[in-house]
Amino acid sequence: MATTCGLRTLKNEPVPLKSVSVEVDVQGHVASVNSTLQYENQESNPVEAIFIFPMDSNAAVYRFLARIGDVEIEAQVREKEKAKEEYDDAISSGQEAFLLEESDESSDVFRLSVGSLPPGQTASVTVGYVSELAVQADHALRFCLPAVLNPRYTPPGSSSMTTEASPQAGDVPYTLSLTMNIYTPSFVQTVESNCPLTPLAFLSQDKTQAKVSLAPGHRFDRDVELLLYYSEPHQPMAILEAGQPGVQSGSLMGDTVAMLSFYPVIEAEKSSHVASSGEFIFLVDRSGSMECPMNQNSGDKSRISSARDTLLLLLKSLPLGCYFNIYGFGSKYESFFPESVEYTQATMESAVEMVKSMEADLGGTVILPPLKNIYSKPCLPSHPRQLFVFTDGEVGNTKEVINLVKSHAHSHRCFTFGIGEGASSALVNGMAEGGSGHPQFITGSERMQPKVMQSLQYALNPVAKDIAMKWNIPAEVSVTPLSPPVNVLFNLKRVIQYFQLTGQNASNMSSSVSLHYIVEDKPFENKISLNLKPDADNRYWAWTIDVLVRPKRAVELSIQSGVSSSYTAFIGVNRENKEPVQGPLQRRLMAARRLFTFASPYDSAPSSPQQIGTMTALLRTPHQSVCQPKEPEDPMMELIGLQRADGSWDLQQSLASILGKQEEEVVKASPGKPEFSSVWATVLAVLWLYGHKAESRDEWQFVATKAMTWVRAQSGIELFHSFTHIHIH
Structure with missing residues (x-):
């Protein structure tokens, strides 16, 4: 059963975290976030506090600042192993030190280590990061501040950063303050949230600037989600950022970088037969944690129940003439049919009956074997493969799964759906991006069906061909692409591209850039007019480092830019204090950042005879603690x-x-x-x-x-x- 977990010590004592405050600046569809945690060592010995916390996988950490008393420490980016060595040396010698690193298994899990904090000492840490805002089915931009970190299923003999934090029952003992400032070319219509907000305040007459905050006294006991609605959600946009002062021109950090946002139109003609073709494979998580409710409210639908309803709707929506199959996975996997079958009345009826009996009864979350089985089967001629993956994302080998999807990107498109709070954004985003598809997240009281239908529409769209970027700029300006080439387009789905501009001056030279493509032999153009005078450097493009270059180059650029990557870490040491901290250092493991954990007794790998016995008893009895009363038929x-x-x-x-x-x-x-x-x-x-x-x-x-x-x-x-x-x- 899902339990919440506040910040606790290894002795099950409350962690003295005083508050969490967050400042968010949104420019268009990009958020710059500064999150500050304040706490105090109330023990009689110096402590090393370890925080394991979630973060959006698309976020890039560009700042890590610590304050101890009156001393401010600006952490620096180092190669990860060197940063760890420097941190260990510092705390071994009694120095106060801070280390922030990304998990090796998943890009949406971070570890913050605070070492040698003296008794009675107060401290605060500020993490600054940037992230793109995801576009929802109703065209809203979604900002999420995750509070839930689901332990990722790890088979016996393996280790994971998320399993370091053992969940304990308890309330979240602190509050969260959050303020969002919004700047957009089109005016802000409204802001909605799953948490109480202050009234939206407009800071300009044209309503292109606005401010909103969480209501005072908000307890950080759930993911905080804000949905931003703009008057023109599909307006193309360009942001140019100047190179860093003093950095030589010709380097990544020395020249202007442009971020371009396009919204292509991809619509099939009514006479098109594309809708009658395709192989649709639905891969559904049936691990034990899928019995948990969609969010903390125990009266909400279970994740598996929502998945069943969605599958039934999908089965009714498929076109005659296509092929389909349905897989369920947990510690093992099973498929409805040995091979994909043609969509007929008989196969549909058979599948509907099997969907109705699907339960979350297959144990842990092991997604790699069913994926390998799917990819081992040959694709059907004239029926492009479309893979739909439904999961709560509690997977331990995230990077291995994503690499497998990428290796088969030429043979299919992958559409992913993260179900419930705490679904791994690294897994859901990574599989979709690697498979040239589209990710969706379903949290709180949201219905899964509208988002799945949007992805089905994407899957049924005709394929755009001959995708190319064309620039209309002065001859003295050169353009270097920083993003991978665009290889797939969906109707009105935002396309972000990054380019480096060299040779332009600070004058207001008018130029343009266009996205060209062909759909069903008809040419299309998506055009953006831009001013070559760059805006202030906000580092909005910085998180692309990981995907732009190979690891050795990524380390160099990460250190040069001051932006963390999977190969580097932030390290800060208080060198102002010349006196080493005295006393035995006590290690205190904090379960999560903001911070509580969802956990399921059905998903974890048993590690002791007592745990095995407990799980056996749970699996032999009805799931009374997690199953919901049967709801009336919609x-x-x-x-x-x-x-x-x-x-x-x-x-x-x-x-x-x-x-x-x-x-x-x-x-x-x-x-x-x-x-x-x-x-x-x-x-x-x-x-x-x-x-x-x-x-x-x-x-x-x-x-x-x-x-x-x-x-x-x-x-x-x-x-x-x-x-x-x-x-x-």
Whole structure:
């Protein structure tokens, strides 16, 4: 069962963390964050405090500052092993030292070590980082401050940074203050959150600058999520940043860097047959932790229940003529069919019944074997492979999984869905980016279905070809790409590219850059006008270091730029204190940063006979502590569940009941002949969706489109034409 874990010592004593304060500056779709933790050593001996905490995998840490009393220590970036050696030497000699490093297993887990803090001493550490804001299905930009760190499943004999923090029951003993300042070219419409906010305050008359804060006294007991809605969410954008003063021109840090944001239009013609092709493989996490609720609220749906509903909707939304299969994985894996099968009424019905019986009963989270099995099967000619992965992300070998997906990027596209608070952003983002797909995160009370339908729309889009960047700039300016080439585009999905500009001066020279591509033999262009005068250096591009260059070069650039990478770490030592700290050093392990942990007894690897016995007892008894009472059937899902694979509905009492009628009433009201009853039933079902579930159109749009395509295809049917005034498209 999920438990919360506040900051605790190894003696299960509360950690004396006083407060957490966060300042966020958002410029367009990029956030610059400064997070400060204040604490005090209330023990009689000096302590070494170890924090294990989550961070967005796309974030780049560019600043690490520590304050001890009146002394301020600006940490420096060093090669990781050298930084560790310097830290160990410092605390061994009684010096106060700080070390911040990224996990070797996953880019979304960090360890902060605070060494030799004297008794009674207060200290604070500030971590500064930048991150891109993810675009949601409703076009909102999502900022998340993670509070949940799920222990990643680690097989016996292996180790993981997340397993260092053993979860203990307890309340979060501190509050969080958070202020966000927003600057955007288009005005801010609103800001929403899963936590109480102060009223949105506009700082300019055109509403392009705004400020919002968490309500005072907020207890940091959940992920903090803010959704930003702009008036023009798809407006292309360019940000130019000047090189660092004093750095030689021609180096990465010495010249201007441009960050360009495009929103390509990729839409299929109505006559396109792309929707009838494709192999859709759904890989679903069935580990024990999927029984946990979507968030802390025990009344919320379980993760596996939400996944079941989503799979049923996907099965009804697939087009005739495609192929599909469904895998479930945990400590072992199983598939519905030995090979992908053609989508027919019979295979759909069989899959629906198996989905309804899916439970979170397969143990730990081991995703590599089923992925290898999927990739071992040959792709089907004329049916591009589309892989949909649903997981709560508690995977220990994240980098190995991502590398496997990357190695098969030429044969498929990978769409990922992180379910529940604490899902590994490194895994979810990394698999999608490596597989030329799109990641989604579903937290709190969000419905999974709209986000999955957006990804299905991406998967059904025609493929863009001949993707190229074209510049219209003065001849004396040279452009060097810093990002990997764009190899995939999705409709209105943001594309970020980074370039280095050399040779331009500070004048206001007007130029432009365009993204060119071809869709179904038709050329398209996405153009951005830009001023070559750079803005102030905000380091918004800095997190690209890891993916731009090979490890040796990454270390050099990371040290040069002062931005941490997976090969480096921040190290700070208080050299102002000439007197070594006296007394035996006590090591205190803090479970997480802000900080509590979700854990599941079904996902962990047992390490002792007592633990094995406990887990055996749990698995032999009903999951009363985590299973939710059976929820009443959603009438929309009930209606969709009655749809046939070809898109039609049969006229039957179960359909009539959803419509609020008796079957006889529906039959009597039919304007057509009895043999056309399925057409009548299908039209009524679609009308019900438009009339009663208009707010959920993103979820049933494929279902309705397939239905009306079927109606129009019925020869001799005039029934549909009498309903053209309803404007169903």
